[in-house]
Amino acid sequence: MAFLIFVIGLLFGSFYLVLGTRLPKKENVVFSRSHCDSCNHPLKWYNLIPLLSYLFQRGKCSYCHEKISILNFVMELATGILFLVGYLMYGLSYDFYMYLIVISLMLIIFISDFLYMIILDSPLVVSSILVILLKGIYLGVPSALLSILHGIILFLIMYFIQYLGTKLFKKESLGGGDVKLSLVMGLILNLNLGLVSLILSTFLALPYSIASLYLTKNHEVPYGPFLAGALTIVYIFSPKFMALLDFIFSI
Ligand SMILES: [Zn+2]
Incomplete structure (x- = not known):
């Protein structure tokens, strides 16, 4: 097998x-x-x-x-x-099928965003449908519907960050693909871990952005691979991240 x-x-x-x-x-x-x-x-x-x-x-x-x-x-x-x-x-198991969706999305985004600076709509749409179906089958319809709500809230948060960034820096700071990807991240991880993965993605992207700025004077850095990478890390270690959140909120 x-x-x-x-x-x-x-x-x-x-x-x-x-x-x-x-x-x-x-x-x-x-x-x-x-x-x-x-x-x-x-x-x-x-x-x-x-x-x-x-x-x-x-x-x-x-x-x-x-x-x-x-x-x-x-x-x-x-x-x-x-x-x-x-x-x-x-x-x-359910966790394995969800893992396959997560890493598949990550691999496709790695290729298209690093090579062409684009996050394609079709993998986002296909993975959203698969996630909703999977949650509906294994966790029940209410849970699937709730995760759609989580996805929409995370999308709105990213949309707001993008809006703010564009106002502050007078240019597009986040791509539309990054904002759409956050919807799928919210669907998969729900809101609390979705937010953790947004924060983690900035830490992952920072060394790359600095290196690319110094080595190639390139200001345009794809952000999708770091979002997708953070999604994968948070998904695989979700019990650890949940425990961390519980600890932080218990202080
Ligand atoms: Zn040939």
């Missing part, structure tokens, strides 16, 4: 890379056939085996011999390992 989960993770990893790299370029990912990015040659099934195709083709397209991005290999392996680790942590 663990091996099967790992293989499914590899397949999803290559799908997420396609989503994260092709959707920002407005390419159709569902109905178009897989093709080489350099020569556009359609790929056969044996060119699409996760990890192995890349290794056997020595990282090159078998038709035009142009280099294939190492990102393919890294993304497949990372997703496979994350799926496997989740299965070993949770087994086949």
